[in-house]
Amino acid sequence: MSGAVLAVSGLRVRVGGRTVVDGLDLVLPAGRATALVGRSGSGKSLTARSLLGLAPRGAERSGEALLDLGGGRTVDLLAAPPDRLRALRGREIGYVFQEAQASLNPTITVGAHLAETLGAHGVPRGRRRERGLAALRGAGLDDPAALYRAYPFELSGGQAQRVALALARALRPRLLIADEVTSALDPVTQAGVLDVLRADAAGPDGSGRALLLVTHDLAVAGRWADRIAVLDGGRIVEEGPARAVLAAPRHPLTAALVRAAGPLGPPPDPGEFAEAPGAVR
Amino acid sequence: MDRQVIGAEAAEAAAEGGGAGVPPRPGAPAPWTARLPPRVPGGRAGAAVALGVLGAMALSALLAPVLAGHDPVATDTSATALPPGSPGHPLGTDQLGRDLLARMLYGARYSLAVGVAASAATVLLGTAVGALAAVAPRWLDTAVARTADALLALPMILVALTLAAVAGPSPATVVAAITVTGWMPVALIARAEVKALRGRPFVRAARSLGLTRTRIFLRHLVPNALPPIAAVAAFEVGHAVLTESTLSFLGVGIPPNTPSWGNMLTDARALLLTGQWYTVALPSAAIVLLIVAVNAVATGLERRGAGEGRTW
Amino acid sequence: MSAAIACTGVVRRLGGRRRRVEALSGIDLEIAEGESVAVVGRSGSGKSTLVGVLALLDRPDRGRIAVGGVPDAWALPGRGLRRLRRRVGWIPQDALSSFDPRFTAGEVVAEALPREESGRAAAGRVAELLRRVGLDPEAAGRWPATLSGGERQRVAVARALAVRPEVLIADEPTTGLDLLAQDRVLDVLSAEARGRTLVLVTHDLRVVRRMADRLVVLDRGRIAADVPAGIAPDEARERSPELARLIEATP
Numbered sequence: 001m002s003g004a005v006l007a008v009s010g011l012r013v014r015v016g017g018r019t020v021v022d023g024l025d026l027v028l029p030a031g032r033a034t035a036l037v038g039r040s041g042s043g044k045s046l047t048a049r050s051l052l053g054l055a056p057r058g059a060e061r062s063g064e065a066l067l068d069l070g071g072g073r074t075v076d077l078l079a080a081p082p083d084r085l086r087a088l089r090g091r092e093i094g095y096v097f098q099e100a101q102a103s104l105n106p107t108i109t110v111g112a113h114l115a116e117t118l119g120a121h122g123v124p125r126g127r128r129r130e131r132g133l134a135a136l137r138g139a140g141l142d143d144p145a146a147l148y149r150a151y152p153f154e155l156s157g158g159q160a161q162r163v164a165l166a167l168a169r170a171l172r173p174r175l176l177i178a179d180e181v182t183s184a185l186d187p188v189t190q191a192g193v194l195d196v197l198r199a200d201a202a203g204p205d206g207s208g209r210a211l212l213l214v215t216h217d218l219a220v221a222g223r224w225a226d227r228i229a230v231l232d233g234g235r236i237v238e239e240g241p242a243r244a245v246l247a248a249p250r251h252p253l254t255a256a257l258v259r260a261a262g263p264l265g266p267p268p269d270p271g272e273f274a275e276a277p278g279a280v281r
Numbered sequence: 282m283d284r285q286v287i288g289a290e291a292a293e294a295a296a297e298g299g300g301a302g303v304p305p306r307p308g309a310p311a312p313w314t315a316r317l318p319p320r321v322p323g324g325r326a327g328a329a330v331a332l333g334v335l336g337a338m339a340l341s342a343l344l345a346p347v348l349a350g351h352d353p354v355a356t357d358t359s360a361t362a363l364p365p366g367s368p369g370h371p372l373g374t375d376q377l378g379r380d381l382l383a384r385m386l387y388g389a390r391y392s393l394a395v396g397v398a399a400s401a402a403t404v405l406l407g408t409a410v411g412a413l414a415a416v417a418p419r420w421l422d423t424a425v426a427r428t429a430d431a432l433l434a435l436p437m438i439l440v441a442l443t444l445a446a447v448a449g450p451s452p453a454t455v456v457a458a459i460t461v462t463g464w465m466p467v468a469l470i471a472r473a474e475v476k477a478l479r480g481r482p483f484v485r486a487a488r489s490l491g492l493t494r495t496r497i498f499l500r501h502l503v504p505n506a507l508p509p510i511a512a513v514a515a516f517e518v519g520h521a522v523l524t525e526s527t528l529s530f531l532g533v534g535i536p537p538n539t540p541s542w543g544n545m546l547t548d549a550r551a552l553l554l555t556g557q558w559y560t561v562a563l564p565s566a567a568i569v570l571l572i573v574a575v576n577a578v579a580t581g582l583e584r585r586g587a588g589e590g591r592t593w
Numbered sequence: 594m595s596a597a598i599a600c601t602g603v604v605r606r607l608g609g610r611r612r613r614v615e616a617l618s619g620i621d622l623e624i625a626e627g628e629s630v631a632v633v634g635r636s637g638s639g640k641s642t643l644v645g646v647l648a649l650l651d652r653p654d655r656g657r658i659a660v661g662g663v664p665d666a667w668a669l670p671g672r673g674l675r676r677l678r679r680r681v682g683w684i685p686q687d688a689l690s691s692f693d694p695r696f697t698a699g700e701v702v703a704e705a706l707p708r709e710e711s712g713r714a715a716a717g718r719v720a721e722l723l724r725r726v727g728l729d730p731e732a733a734g735r736w737p738a739t740l741s742g743g744e745r746q747r748v749a750v751a752r753a754l755a756v757r758p759e760v761l762i763a764d765e766p767t768t769g770l771d772l773l774a775q776d777r778v779l780d781v782l783s784a785e786a787r788g789r790t791l792v793l794v795t796h797d798l799r800v801v802r803r804m805a806d807r808l809v810v811l812d813r814g815r816i817a818a819d820v821p822a823g824i825a826p827d828e829a830r831e832r833s834p835e836l837a838r839l840i841e842a843t844p
Contacts (some may be wrong), residue, residue: 040771042740157636186635186796191842216771219799219844244759260772262799378830486691489648490705490756492681493671 005210011063022234033211035221038231053085094168097179104152111148139166158189305540342389351380384540391541399459400517407467415475474506515579519572597790603656616642618814623791634811682753699733705755743774
């Protein structure tokens with residue numbers, strides 16, 4: 001596997017009689033952020049969810065997606081049974097998506113969410129609160145103790161997104177998938193969340209984590225990802241280092257997206273993301 | 282952990298704007314999620330069948346004089362208590378020798394007429410009162426709501442008996458009694474629906490177009506409030522038919538000899554566990570069938586309303 | 594020269610009896626005819642509330658709204674206020690929920706046409722409006738739920754144009770759309786803003802750069818900055834820390 005956390009080959013997903021994802025190959029290297037870019041309806045989210053076993057009912061998946069579990073062991077996500085996938089989600093793969101509020105149970109507190117996730121993956125009762133608070137702090141929330149006691153409806157959109165982020169990162173998974181996390185947020189919160197995710201892939205604590213950023217916004221991809229893969233017609237039509245893809249797009253769709261993204265500055269150095277992100281109001 | 286599944290579906294629904302129940306027009310390049318099966322399993326087919334059943338009932342009621350073959354009130358002491366399948370009496374006869382087929386068909390006329398008339402009056406009155414209260418000044422709205430709540434406590438039977446004492450027993454009295462005691466739940470639902478709709482973005486958009494409040498009320502609020510009201514309306518039909526039988530039994534409705542499904546039940550109630558159980562079974566089955574059919578249509582209507590972009 | 598649309602001392606409070614929040618705390622804003630003004634701010638800054646007030650849908654708790662020659666819109670009798678509303682074309686943030694669920698795209702647009710333009714003439718007008726926003730007139734017969742997000746947004750623009758407004762108010766027209774769809778919507782808005790006044794609420798500074806002459810920054814219900822849209826980033830950072838934060842965050 002040599003440094004790849006996830007290797008997808010020939011992913012095909014059919015929904016309602018139509019092949020939406022048609023032979024997708026993608027490698028997610030350790031310590032790197034890869035952006036999967038495409039138009040609405042191109043199948044980017046479907047790809048992410050298919051890898052996690054969260055595809056809609058009636059979806060047919062085929063292909064191979066090998067997740068590296070360390071120590072030479074791998075598991076094929078597309079062949080694993082549902083309980084195996086459930087065990088992997090959270091522990092090995094963290095998933096954050098657009099509708100953060102919808103992923104939170106409105107009847108239990110934020111702290112209860114964290115404790116449940118941590119407990120489900122074997123963290124002893126005594127250490128759950130401490131780890132939960134650390135996760136909230138790591139997601140860029142100040143005053144984690146107050147938020148620990150809060151209910152989801154008391155959170156602002158940005159806070160809810162960061163709580164979802166904390167939940168996804170709580171067990172320090174090897175692979176983090178962020179699915180259009182930024183579309184519903186204002187740029188300041190968006191930047192904060194992405195900074196945290198990016199730091200995971202690059203920083204020393206991450207060591208070997210991979211980040212998959214699913215987005216339609218090429219500018220976001222350019223700023224926060226190391227590699228960009230463009231999805232069109234159900235497969236990857238262009239892939240390469242972010243800087244190169246933006247500077248010299250080869251596929252017409254990429255070129256159109258680059259034009260539409262407006263004037264793009266040069267992507268900043270990966271080293272910039274090593275520090276902790278700013279606090280949230 | 283499976284909260285993520287729910288969340289993922291919510292994300293998808295949010296992304297697609299909740300349009301899963303609406304059929305795409307041909308030639309329209311719909312997003313692939315629109316091709317997922319609509320969330321109405323059997324609902325539409327069931328409603329269609331139910332509509333057919335109701336149509337058949339209405340038709341046989343209309344054609345009763347043609348189909349009956351006997352006078353429904355004519356007694357025949359030589360042919361009492363005949364079982365179904367007897368020559369000349371396909372559904373048998375009752376204790377007094379009256380042909381059950383004829384009584385069922387003429388009974389259909391009465392029960393359907395009263396059921397439909399009473400529920401129509403109830404729904405019209407309830408909807409009008411409820412919808413108008415929802416857009417009325419606050420004091421009026423509260424007054425109407427509290428009145429409706431208070432009237433809910435009225436026992437229907439007392440009202441019916443009072444009406445009968447004043448106006449004399451008749452089908453009209455039955456309809457009036459049912460309406461007077463039944464409009465409140467409909468009004469409260471209509472009021473709740475219209476109030477909820479007032480805050481919806483599409484009503485705000487109508488205001489931004491400079492439309493008058495009356496126009497918005499009639500063109501947007503009332504029509505969109507109808508699906509849940511239609512559901513209640515349909516249930517009201519069943520309720521009205523059952524109520525009619527009670528009132529007929531108490532002598533408030535039609536004279537005892539004239540058949541209605543309700544009073545046929547009353548006549549035969551002692552015979553349930555005897556050899557003439559069919560005298561109870563026939564009208565009961567008819568009432569049950571009517572109620573089930575009407576409810577199936579109502580459910581179909583309600584689901585259709587849910588499919589047209591109304592998200593939870 | 595009278596302003597096309599202006600707020601004076603506008604205050605608006607939201608929330609129920611217990612949790613009243615001041616969403617707008619004293620807004621003074623004058624927009625001249627023909628200007629394209631972008632209003633930016635993060636979530637909770639009061640952008641949407643300001644839209645509701647400018648579109649004459651929500652009455653301010655204090656202050657006045659002036660539109661065209663009318664100094665105080667809410668002082669007008671019902672009829673006058675309704676007519677005034679038609680001088681402002683409101684393009685809501687979520688197009689789909691702003692359409693009556695029972696209407697086709699064509700019916701949505703047709704409803705906005707003045708009474709004089711009804712009947713056969715209406716169909717023609719609807720087709721013309723749809724073409725103007727870059728949609729196939731065939732779309733009139735389709736259900737909005739079967740259109741893409743960008744197409745729905747453009748139907749909402751067509752509806753706003755149908756009232757022949759002097760002022761267009763677009764509330765986050767690009768949010769939720771992918772880049773190419775955003776491009777198309779902004780093309781349409783650019784074209785229609787010529788000869789009109791445009792107020793564009795957005796949180797994306799890239800949209801501002803492309804569409805606006807002037808940039809107003811809202812922060813917690815107040816105007817934190819009111820600068821030309823073409824302002825240099827360094828100067829912008831000095832003028833307003835909120836604006837500086839937004840610039841940093843824009844990819």
